[in-house]
Amino acid sequence: MMKISMRWATIIGSILLVWGANLIIIPSSYFNSQHILLRHSRDIMANISDLTMEQSYNHLYKARSAANLTKLLLSSRVVTHESAVGFGALEHYFFDQLATYPHLAGIYFGTPDGDFFYVNRDNSRIKNGFRTKVIKHGPKGRTCKLTWRDSNYKILARANDPSDTYDPRQRPWYRKAIRKNHIVWTDPYIFFTSQRPGITIAGPSYNAQGHLQGVVGVDIDIAELSTFIGKLRVGKSGEAFMLNRNGDVIAYHDIKRLIVHTGPSGATHLASVDELDNPVITKAFASVKWHYDKDGNMQLLKPLFTSFLCKGKRYTAMFTPFADKKLPWIIGVYIPDDDYLGEIKHSRKLNIVYTVLLSGIASLLAMAFARAITRPVVALQEAARAIEKNDMAPTIMADSIFQEIQETADGFARMQKSIIDYRQELEEREKLHAAITSTANDAIILIDQDDNISYWNPAAEKIFGFSSKTVMGTNIFKTIMSPDDEVEERGASLRAHIQRLNDSGLAFEFMAVNAQGTKIPIEFSAAHLTIKGRQHEVVVIRDISERKRHEKVKKDLVNDLHDGIGGNLTNIKLLAEMNAARTTDEENRRVLENIAAVCQDSMLEIRNYMDILDGREINWPSWLADLRQYCFKTMEAHGIGFEMHHVLNPKACRPSSLLAMNMFKIIREGLTNIIKHAQADKVRLTIIIDGETLRLNLVDDGGADAGDIERNRHGRGILSMRARCRDLGGELSLKAENGLNIEIIIPLKAGSEHLVCRQEDV
Template structure:
């Protein structure tokens, strides 16, 4: 694409101004944004530390109360066995600690004292006392007001609670130290909480019982909801197992299990999608809790967020504080200011561009006049010797050089154009990338039948015969500077006829090696191709005649040579049979098999002589006589001839003959020869094939006025591209290509047809027909 000097000057001046302003704006924005992001991360870290300290401060009184109660009971400062006194002590501690949900003491004998905030609203507090007297268990519920006055009392015989089975009791007694349980949802209040327990020991170290404190931690969620983290930031607390135990929206942390009980929601199923996106992948990868403070950035629905994950609060409280906030809460104002500055930069650049355009027009005016003069000279509308208008000295020197180049180019183009148009060979220029014609001469139009206008709308490959490979276009982009094409190919003329051409093509490049166009020449060689084809056909015909004569001579010699030993075999077998039959009492029983064998030898020798005579007669154009044939015994005899070959090749032979098969009319020996040849072809096709199913099936059935005989095999089939019935074409390495051709000729001479069918899957089927013998 050509660029205007004036526009380039104007755009360049305005662009430099614009880029300078943008550089200042963006550098200021980047530094300010980084500072704000660092500030945001510091803020998130401070929120995490504040949440940790608040959680510790919230839970520390519980630990002190539990340990104090355990020490008082252990040192007998209070009578831990005195239930009324113990109940009153627990009541006073519960009343002083608003975050406590309940305090209780379980003894080693299964007795239990618990004071909790009443969940049913009947009174402010409720006590549960389990006592055992004379082996009988008694559970009593007592409701009290804020002054410890009794409001109500009732027995609960259905209660089966045993403190010794509870996890807090078992863990505290086992570890013999103050322990914290994992947070869970309290059954009575349906609020999130945690239990702290401490053991009470005898002087000898044996466990006397355990003191427990239930602490509702919903107040931590309330604390998180009051935190200001930007405008939309949030903090949450995640337990070491991935449960979210505190969130600004307390309703999100509870969910129901499959059995209907309440439990904490896992971070990966939390109803806060931003928190899931921020911290869910870490939980899925098993990276929670973290060992050190871990800041990060992430995107959610096109918005960018910053987040921080703090290490666990302590070994006793393996909770992780996680905080996130949108970056826009900290950098939004900065981005708005950046947008305003960009618009100011655009305005300044536009004003300076207008000024630059006027200045560029003044500078560019002589250049424009020079360009107009050059175009007129190039088009021949202005004499190169015409006086040059006032311009720059550099343009004057350029004008002199340009005029010389134009004159030389015109001379070259005129000479090339005359050669191109008057050439006796077809010539054309084509585009290197698409193969489209750019320019053609009259000879190409004459050869193809298209006009020059038609060809300039076409590509070179559009002329090629569809069966010939397309090679022009893609290979023109080769880096080989000596690229050329020289080949023979078929073309389709406009009238649909096909011609042969020789195509010579070279690629023209510029000084940088980039392809400019391809120059090709074409010559019509259709007459030469026809002459070559005729000569080739004549050579084939001569070769065929020579082979036919050789075969006739070979067949005649073989028949002459073989008839004498076959006649001797037949006569000897007949003489042996005569000797056996002249025995006065007939041949002995032991020689019956010998008699059968001699009869078979005589019959087969006679039949061999008939086959040789028939083959000799066929080669010598002697059609022989046609008679009525019974196919069933003929097929049986042919199977005997190929049985040895089939056994050696491990091929099974099978016949499927119509029981009502009518007699056919034909030459018995010739029909037998066709069947033998087809069977041997099938056996030879299966011999090298490793298939487990190696079978040849011979079928015969009536088909109207014809009998159809089929030979099927389970071999690999016929390769595509083989013309099976052409003379001297064969798929065998040692074959002559005459078998199927002779078989087709024999079948047709006997009034039938021979053809091939491909079976689905594997195998081939050869079929031929013979006419049914007409009685008359």
């Protein structure tokens, strides 16, 4: 049998394979690709239109909730402006709504007199801030007051703006709401204050006599749609945009072009297609034979494709209407034909050239193939010699089609990478430890087994005033203790403390001195470390001067509460009880008894706050006993029977002062609701504390039904109780069981801020 050279067989086979494949594939590929890409371009535009429409619906779903909010504003009777109190309540209400609904840009109220009340998001002074704008017309003329607040409603700044010319009665949202006399959506326009495009949902508000009080408006910023459209990739150089049916452009990748300034007064409006300064969009719009209704708005019932020329280039465009008739918007997309056909035309020419070039390259590759078999083996040999000399710099370049050679090369590469990574990790750890110790606020000191200092970080220099160079090799206790102290004796005592604290995470406090001889209270902790067979201690010292000062302030405040306010309330309570016992006038007696009861409640509140301030320990049995006594006296004073049952897991962690106080307030609010509204004869309180949860049921026999529950659900008392439950991470629910059953479940987890667990508790 004739033998042939593997080298020439590889070369000839490679050339035949390349030529045959190109002669078959190139012609058919060109025509198929042209047809597919033409169809694909339309699919791209349709998909982009669908994606844009879906994003718009998702964004404007917020508008639907805003419409419901507007209805709530109209029916809640908070829209009043007759007094300062009314304005304050209105501001609080608007502020709460913006905090609850983050998708709203602002809420405002305009009156027929031109008064205007506006609360909007404002980041000019602080992130997540708010701004209130109040325009009033009074005897002294027109005033415009601005107030900036943070997210906690704290006032940051106030200002007057006499140059403000805003008149709500001239705005589209006000006029349309008055004309339609119901909740309306405005066409997109430029917001006066933020100078950003948006829409407004507005509705008129009337008093009981049917007179117009004003119009409530809710702003929804739609600039996000322009941001979304700007991120869309439409071919290589295509674009998407959105039109209102009146011809205004409402979304475009360059949002600055949407805003057109007219006249010296600085008035603005949304740009039309011609004002957008985009000749391609202008041509695309002009290429369509639009149909208009009697109001001059474009009519488009289904997606429309169009083709046009602009500056010698052909484009394909698509216009798609929104399916929801409430949104009279149209999505436009255009793509240059060259984006998807130009490459094919250019590729057809290049393929012929490539065929010739690839044939030559294939020949060269075939000749190099034989040498490529031995090259990985040589590379592995060189890399192994370099590693043997501890030289990790050379990279193993071994890429073989043979499995055995490649697996060996990969194993060498992994071994080399592991060694390099380990060395790099050691270097990074060293840098990290150096950065941590040099930037830490606490003093970090390394001492040897003779208590001599071998490391002294910058924080130690700041706390004690000694430089690192000065203290190196000195005894730590002689350095940070006063010469007046018995250093040897106290140093031995502290060394014993260190041995006990080692690696425990605990700390102890004592008085140290700095370089100036000033005594400073410090917190001292230590951890054991072995370096090259020798024992060392890592000492962490914290300056607790500020903490001690705060503890003294809290202690003084507790004493003031107890001796001052608490003493006065006790005297008032005793005087009220004495006079109630002496008086014969029934009405005076009831008043005095109420005064005594209020004093008792206030004293209990003060005691709760004192427990929080001085960190006094609270346990479940004492808390339950105090709660039983308070509830019994409260209900007895109103002629309502009371019984209380509880189940307590003896292993449950102690409650924090905050948890105990908030639970007391929740129960007190529930009893107040029963006294005022339930007309009950008997109340039962059940509390189960099983270590994992606190379950509370407050049941009365007032005969509440499902309708009562629905009314109570939105009552101020229930809302307050529910808010406190949420603050504690719990839930509140209402049930009708021959009366109202308020059920509260609070999760109790060891280590949470609501519990205080000793080691023996856990």
